[in-house]
Amino acid sequence: MALTVGSVGVVYGDIGTSPLYALKESLHAAAGGGHAPTREMVFGVVSLILWALILIVTLKYVLLVMRADNDGEGGTPSLVALAQRALGHSGGFVIVLGMVGVSLFFGDAIITPAMSVLSAVEGLKLVTPATAPYVLPISLTILIGLFTLQSHGTARVATFFGPLTAFWFVVMALGGLGHLVDDPSILGxxxxxxxxxxxxxxxxxGLLALGAVFLAVTGAEALYADMGHFGRSPIRTAWFGLVLPALALNYLGQGAMLLARPERIENPFFLLYPAWALLPMVLLATVATVIASQAVITGTFSITQQAMQLGLLPRMRVLRTSETEKGQIYIPRVNWWLLIAVVFVVVLFRSSSxxxxxxxxxxxxxxVITACLLFVVAWKVWRWSPAVAAAVIAPFLLIELIFLSANALKVLHGGWVPLTIGAALVTAMWTWRRGSALIVAEIHRQRVPLSEFTRMAEAGSIQRVPGTAVFLTGTPDDTPGALMHNxxxxxxxxxxxxxxxxxTEDLPRVSHADRVTVRQLSDAFSCVTVRFGFTELPDLPRALATAGLDKGDLSYFLTRRVLVASPETGMPVWQDRLYISMARAATDASRYFRIPADRAVEIGARIDI
Known part of the structure; x- marks a missing residue:
């Protein structure tokens, strides 16, 4: 029960704020601006919203996608890891799909806080029209405060998320239920x-309205992404026991009210409640949207960490904000870039509409990306025949492609924002992955086999000094550059x-028994492999100490690469320069791997890229 209530706060915060704007925007699109909707429009849009919740959220995500867990973890990177593990070297297109999916998730993470908070604060205009000029400043103040507090983590307030959001769903259900009597025929x-x-x-x-209808299922990806925090069963229980009934009642109540009073199209959600309850509902809605924003911001930190571990993004500093909750992390650089982007879109669009x-x-x-990856997992991991996998997944993909086509009509009216963000992030991730592969190839080209180097070193007359030196390498069979230069x-x-x-394994976590592997090459040389899962924060000293290899006397030697753009290395010069700028901005290896500064020695090396 505790996990079920907790999942209501974290998993369903986003989809729980959709009634604030989904029906209103869909009917505005259908009726053309501020015109009153017809009876046919109300029935049509409410029907589309209900069936979107049933088909997309319930059947696809709650019952199907959540089966695709990677050692209990969910989310796009987990799905990519599952598919790539099954396909092996032939799974390059899976990485591309993963890049697109992660990029669109970032676009969602930028727009969700802006959309949710603006739609809640706009309710103040119903309390008194005099507050209209202050909606934008109040929204920006709330958002800036939210991002400023991220460094403190969500550990202390997370216990309140579940009960508060559960109360929000109950209030939504009651608001809708109270208006079903306005026109009970809405049940049709x-x-x-x-x-x-x-x-x-x-x-x-109709197509424009269809694009807006999809706003009702925003947050469905969170069901899968947050599965590792709560488990499949509590999330499903919360959906069927509280969230789906509350959402359905609220949308039906809004529809019944609009059938009786079409002029209330201005803001049907808040007008479900009596005048005396407007201000409390605005405050409660604001709290709910802050919780929804918190969930997607935390999810962005998790997705970024997984993308770094999978080699899609450069290293960035990751901080834990809780000693007990593994998923509660904070990435300062991502937090501040998100804030800048959110403020930009709020100022640019100025309203939830x-x-x-x-x-x-x-x-x-x-x-759409999730559906494509799920087909690969069903075929290769679950061992379904391609025909069965296609028969199950194709209907969902077709529905989502129709929704995507409907939203494509709005590219010039705001849809260009996530597309631009996605294109920029995909370019950056592809450049980082390609550039890293070129560097590994260049290092391998200049390599000296480790076995050959150890024979030469031990047979020679090189002076020996006491102590143990650790040399990090990306290619264990080659001699590390830092060792050669030393x-x-x-x-x-x-x-x-x-x-x-x-x-970095394609598993979320690696057991302590499999963490460290030691291969003795000679009396003076050994090769050690340390494995981390893609959701873990790598800590080399702790891993080696746990294995009995680090008693606090190791010296770590790392190679600091000086990268120079070259037109002859396989990437265009502009891409070389982009990679170099990303590499310079990356957190250095000693900080990323938690190596104490007084035990790290860096040796420079020039590489053309």
Whole structure:
């Protein structure tokens, strides 16, 4: 029960704020601005929203996608890791899909806080129109405060998220239930024929409304992404026991009220409640949107960490904000870039209606990527036949492609924002992955086999000094550059030499028994492999100490590469320069691997890229 209530706060915060704007924006798109919606429009849009919740969230995510767990973890990187492990070397296209999915998730993470907070604060205009000029400043103040507090973590306030959000769902359900008596015929919206008829009879307006309908399922990706924190069963229990009934009642209540009073299209969510309850509802909605924003910001930190571990992004400083909750981390650079982007879109669009088009493309694009990756997992991991996998997943993919096409009509009206963000991030990730591969190839080209070097070093007359030196390398069979330069320039060799190779597995976590592997090459040389999962924060001294290899007397030698752009290395010069700028901004290896500064020695090396 505790996990179920907790999942309500973290997992369902985003989708729980969709009633603030989903029905309103869909009917605005159908009716054309501020015109009152017709009865047919109300029935059609409510029907489409209900069936989007049933087909996309319930059948696809709650019942199907959540089966694809990677050792209990979910999210796009986990799905990529599962698919790539099954495909092996032939899974390059899976990485590309993963890049696109991660990029669209970032676009979603930028738009969600802006959209949610703006839509909640706009309720103040119903309390008193005099507050209209202050909606934007109040929204910006809340958002800036939210991002400023991220460094303190969510450990202390997380216990309040579940009960508060559960109360929010109960209040939403009661608000909708109270208005079903306005026109009980709205229950007929469960008949999908209303939605199909609406789309077929309204042409472009129907497609525009269809794009806005998808706002009702924003946050569905969180069901899968946060599975590792709560488990599959609590998330499913919360959905069927509270979240889905509350959402359905609220949308039905808004529809019934609009059938009786179409003029309330201005803000049907808040107008479900009596005048005396407007201010408390605005405050409660603001709290709910802050919780929803917190969940997606925390999710962004987790996705970034996984992308770094999978080699899609450069190293960045990662801090833990909780001693007990592994998923509660903080990445300062990502936090401040997110804040800048969120403030930019708030100032650019100035209202939740303006942001609606941008929101839809990010969400639908991310869901299409998930469906494509899920087909690979069903085929290769679950061992379904391609025909069965296609028969199950193709209907969801078709529905989402229709939604994506509907949202594509709004590219010029805001949809360009997530597309631009996604294109920039995909370019950066592809450049980082390609540039890193070129560097490894260049190092391998100039390599000296480690076995050959150890024979030469031990047979020669190089002076030995006491102590043990650790040399990090990305290619364990080659001699690390730092080791070669240490012998060449300092003309000394330590009594003990450890060639250390760090591997990121396609599992979320690695057991302590499998963490460290030691291969003795000679009396003076050993090769050590340390493995981390893609959700773990790598800590080399702790890993070696746990294995009994580090008693606090090791010296770590690292290679500091000086990169120079070259037109002859395989990438265009502009891409070389982009990679070099990303590499310079990356957190250095000693900090990333938690190596104490007084035990790290860096030796420079020039590499053309």
């Amino acid at each position: 919206a469960f008949n999908p024929a209303h939605g199909v008829s609406f789309i077929l009879s309204h042409g472009t307006a 303006g942001l609606a088009a941008a929101y839809g493309i990010a969400v639908t694009g991310d869901m 012998v060449k320039h300092n003309r000394v060799l330590h009594a003990g030499n450890v060639v250390l190779h760090v591997v």
